[in-house]
Amino acid sequence: MKDRQSRRDALKLLGAAGIAAAAAPLAQAQPTPAAPATPSSTPLQNGNGFYRHTAGPLTLTVVSDGAAPLAELLPTWGANPDRQAEFAATLAEYGVAATNTVNHFNPVVVDLGGQRTLIDTGRGGTGGQLLANLRRAGILPLSIDTVFITHGHGDHIGGLTTGGRPTFPRARHVMGRAEFEYWAQGQNGQPIGDPVKNNLIALRDRFTLIEPGGEIAPGITSVPTPGHTPHHQSVLIRSGQDQAMVLGDAGGHFLLSLRHPGAYVRFDVDGAQAARTRQEIFARIVGEKMWVTGYHFPFPAIGRLRRMDTQGAYEYEPTVWRWS
Numbered sequence: 001m002k003d004r005q006s007r008r009d010a011l012k013l014l015g016a017a018g019i020a021a022a023a024a025p026l027a028q029a030q031p032t033p034a035a036p037a038t039p040s041s042t043p044l045q046n047g048n049g050f051y052r053h054t055a056g057p058l059t060l061t062v063v064s065d066g067a068a069p070l071a072e073l074l075p076t077w078g079a080n081p082d083r084q085a086e087f088a089a090t091l092a093e094y095g096v097a098a099t100n101t102v103n104h105f106n107p108v109v110v111d112l113g114g115q116r117t118l119i120d121t122g123r124g125g126t127g128g129q130l131l132a133n134l135r136r137a138g139i140l141p142l143s144i145d146t147v148f149i150t151h152g153h154g155d156h157i158g159g160l161t162t163g164g165r166p167t168f169p170r171a172r173h174v175m176g177r178a179e180f181e182y183w184a185q186g187q188n189g190q191p192i193g194d195p196v197k198n199n200l201i202a203l204r205d206r207f208t209l210i211e212p213g214g215e216i217a218p219g220i221t222s223v224p225t226p227g228h229t230p231h232h233q234s235v236l237i238r239s240g241q242d243q244a245m246v247l248g249d250a251g252g253h254f255l256l257s258l259r260h261p262g263a264y265v266r267f268d269v270d271g272a273q274a275a276r277t278r279q280e281i282f283a284r285i286v287g288e289k290m291w292v293t294g295y296h297f298p299f300p301a302i303g304r305l306r307r308m309d310t311q312g313a314y315e316y317e318p319t320v321w322r323w324s
């Protein structure tokens with residue numbers, strides 16, 4: 001799983017959207033849409049690119065960055081070479097399409113205690129839908145107080161800049177120190193990719209780099225979930241009795257990563273570690289009855305987990321949809 005060729009392939013695949021986006025010349029970059037002079041007075045209805053989940057004073061808004069076509073779900077989302085038949089059987093059992101499907105991208109906005117925090121920023125560039133869907137959700141980029149980045153992959157950092165400028169100009173930018181440095185230094189002498197150059201290195205002065213478990217904003221802390229990348233961090237939100245875990249890519253695939261202990265994803269830098277981390281975080285989420293969101297889970301990507309009879313196996317239960 002750590003063989004160099006497959007890692008290179010994975011990075012290539014992963015980077016396709018983000019690299020294209022970040023490398024897009026200024027002229028092709030999507031212009032920032034003009035902000036409406038006054039917020040719309042029409043009640044906002046869930047489903048138009050965003051989904052708002054409220055629990056007392058906490059509001060989580062999943063804001064889709066869109067979806068990318070995915071020709072084959074395997075082996076990307078269940079990469080263990082010796083378990084392909086097992087994964088295919090699970091997809092068939094649940095009626096989940098294995099071919100001609102899509103990959104979702106789901107940044108999350110947290111409103112808590114008068115502070116607004118955006119977790120991950122989508123792909124950016126011409127493909128990214130985050131800005132359009134934030135607008136639909138009535139969330140102005142200028143209203144974001146804090147941006148947190150779970151890890152340095154292009155589909156999570158690509159939206160940090162738009163046309164070479166910070167997309168969220170008023171926001172504190174926060175990321176784990178070791179994760180930031182891992183990407184900013186480059187790996188094994190390989191050239192640093194454009195998404196990292198344009199979105200992390202270019203904004204370095206705006207970033208507050210935190211240690212594992214550090215506070216992101218009041219009530220919001222990072223949770224180390226290494227494996228997908230060496231210093232990946234998920235996000236724990238606490239509001240009274242309510243807790244939510246924004247997994248980022250520590251969730252992996254909404255069916256295969258939960259159903260099959262030991263399964264890893266092709267983009268996991270260390271597959272075995274990623275699988276161990278998933279076991280720990282899933283057990284905690286179930287044990288503490290948390291809400292959960294997964295960045296690549298199908299929109300609206302928010303729900304609960306439950307334990308299955310098989311040791312170490314879990315199931316994702318999407319939330320019961322509400323229109324408002």
Ligand SMILES: [Zn+2]
Nearest residue numbers: 153155249295
């Ligand atoms: Zn991702």
